[in-house]
Structures are given as C-alpha cells and as structure tokens.
Amino acid sequence: MDSEVARERALDAAERLFYQRGVQSVGMDDIRGASGVSLKRLYQLFPAKERLVEAYLERRDVRWRERLAAHVERHEDPERRVLAVFDWLGEWFGEPDFHGCAWINSYGELGATSEPVARQARLHKAAFREYVGGLVTAAGLPDDLADPLFLLAEGAMATAGITRSADPAGHAARAAALLVAACRERTPS
Structure with missing residues (x-):
C-alpha cells in the first residue's frame, strides 16, 4: 500500500473513531485495526498521535x-x-x-x-x-x-x-x- 493510500485510510479511521468516541479514548492500535494500516506505517506517517489528530x-x-x-x-x-x-x-x-x-x-x-x-x-x-x-x-x-x-x-x-x-x-x-x-x-x- 503506497503512502498516500495508507495516509487516507488512517485519516478515514481516525476521523470516524475520534469523532465518535473522542480523541483520548482512541489509541493508535484502534486506528491500526480500523484502517488496516500497520502500526509501523502509522508511526511513519504520523510520528505521534498528536500529529494524527492535527491532520484529522x-x-x-x-x-x-x-x-x-x-x-x-x-x-x-x-x-x-x-x-x-x-x-x-x-x-x-x-x-x-x-x-x-x-x-x-x-x-x-x-x-x-x-x-x-x-x-x-x-x-x-x-x-x-x-x-x-x-x-x-x-x-x-x-x-x-x-x-x-x-x-x-x-x-x-x-x-x-x-x-x-x-x-x-x-x-x-x-x-x-x-x-x-x-x-x-x-x-x-
């Protein structure tokens, strides 16, 4: 999966989960599970959860x-x-x-x-x-x-x-x- 597809999948999952459940109750592992993007790739794209929240x-x-x-x-x-x-x-x-x-x-x-x-x-x-x-x-x-x-x-x-x-x-x-x-x-x- 190329970086742009992985980024969009991660952001789609983050948006859905953060908006439904709140930022603090959603971990990067939840994003991984919902997006199908590995944790390693998630952290390559967003070195910290805060960066993912900002992008969302x-x-x-x-x-x-x-x-x-x-x-x-x-x-x-x-x-x-x-x-x-x-x-x-x-x-x-x-x-x-x-x-x-x-x-x-x-x-x-x-x-x-x-x-x-x-x-x-x-x-x-x-x-x-x-x-x-x-x-x-x-x-x-x-x-x-x-x-x-x-x-x-x-x-x-x-x-x-x-x-x-x-x-x-x-x-x-x-x-x-x-x-x-x-x-x-x-x-x-």
Missing part, C-alpha cells in the same frame, strides 16, 4: 467548510445566504452520526495540553467567523452583525452536541433572523 482536524476543516459553502451558495439572495448558515447547521445536527463540533470536542479534550490541537481549533473558528463576516458584508448588513451571528452559530453547535438535538439550529436561526431584520430597520437602504 485539518482535513475535516476543509470538508466541513466546503459542505457549508455548497449549501449557502445554492441561495442567490445575499441576505438569505446569511440565514442559510443556520439551515445547514440544522441539517448537520440532524445527521445520524452527528457528535458535536469536532473542534470544540478536541479542544475540550486536549486544548490545554496540545498547542497543535488548540491551534487547529482556533484556525477553524477564525475561518468560520471570517466566512460569516463575508456573508454579512455581501448582504450589505452592518459589519458588527458578524460576531453575534457567529456566536449564535457556535452556541447552537455546542448545545446541539450536548443535547443531540437539531433544535438549537432552529432557535439560533430565529434569533439570527431577528438580528438581521433589526439591522435592516436601522440601516437605510
């Missing part, structure tokens, strides 16, 4: 943001795109394999002791905040709306992860719609 979060970030953008871009109206973020969150939260936000979960487990994991969580959250800010700007809404919308989405993620319910997305969506409407009222066209 990097890859998941790309996929997560691509899925979000694909959903949002289906809407032509820029203001509707802002609110579509919350629709997508509701779909994500309703997936049978939803186990919360991978970056919040990983940071909660390792953020205090692993700078690479903390960095991945910060990078992901900063990219998501920037994306929301871009949607707000494109909709002609005040820039200061981006942070409250970002926090509504983050709060929905944390709550949905704990409650295992898609309801927080709907609650956050209604609050976001009220904020957007309030901004429209105070901003002349």
Whole structure:
C-alpha cells in the first residue's frame, strides 16, 4: 500500500473513531485495526498521535467548510445566504452520526495540553467567523452583525452536541433572523 493510500485510510479511521468516541479514548492500535494500516506505517506517517489528530482536524476543516459553502451558495439572495448558515447547521445536527463540533470536542479534550490541537481549533473558528463576516458584508448588513451571528452559530453547535438535538439550529436561526431584520430597520437602504 503506497503512502498516500495508507495516509487516507488512517485519516478515514481516525476521523470516524475520534469523532465518535473522542480523541483520548482512541489509541493508535484502534486506528491500526480500523484502517488496516500497520502500526509501523502509522508511526511513519504520523510520528505521534498528536500529529494524527492535527491532520484529522485539518482535513475535516476543509470538508466541513466546503459542505457549508455548497449549501449557502445554492441561495442567490445575499441576505438569505446569511440565514442559510443556520439551515445547514440544522441539517448537520440532524445527521445520524452527528457528535458535536469536532473542534470544540478536541479542544475540550486536549486544548490545554496540545498547542497543535488548540491551534487547529482556533484556525477553524477564525475561518468560520471570517466566512460569516463575508456573508454579512455581501448582504450589505452592518459589519458588527458578524460576531453575534457567529456566536449564535457556535452556541447552537455546542448545545446541539450536548443535547443531540437539531433544535438549537432552529432557535439560533430565529434569533439570527431577528438580528438581521433589526439591522435592516436601522440601516437605510
């Protein structure tokens, strides 16, 4: 098995196991068993478990943001795109394999002791905040709306992860719609 195939198999197994069970409860031997990649090869590819966690979060970030953008871009109206973020969150939260936000979960487990994991969580959250800010700007809404919308989405993620319910997305969506409407009222066209 070449290195790229072995890397992808290891990352597929890591993503599935880390996301379902948590990083600390999954050992490299679990990854070996689920991926079919030998321990020797795993450690050649990822010299430490922390490196595997970092690679898992990097890859998941790309996929997560691509899925979000694909959903949002289906809407032509820029203001509707802002609110579509919350629709997508509701779909994500309703997936049978939803186990919360991978970056919040990983940071909660390792953020205090692993700078690479903390960095991945910060990078992901900063990219998501920037994306929301871009949607707000494109909709002609005040820039200061981006942070409250970002926090509504983050709060929905944390709550949905704990409650295992898609309801927080709907609650956050209604609050976001009220904020957007309030901004429209105070901003002349």
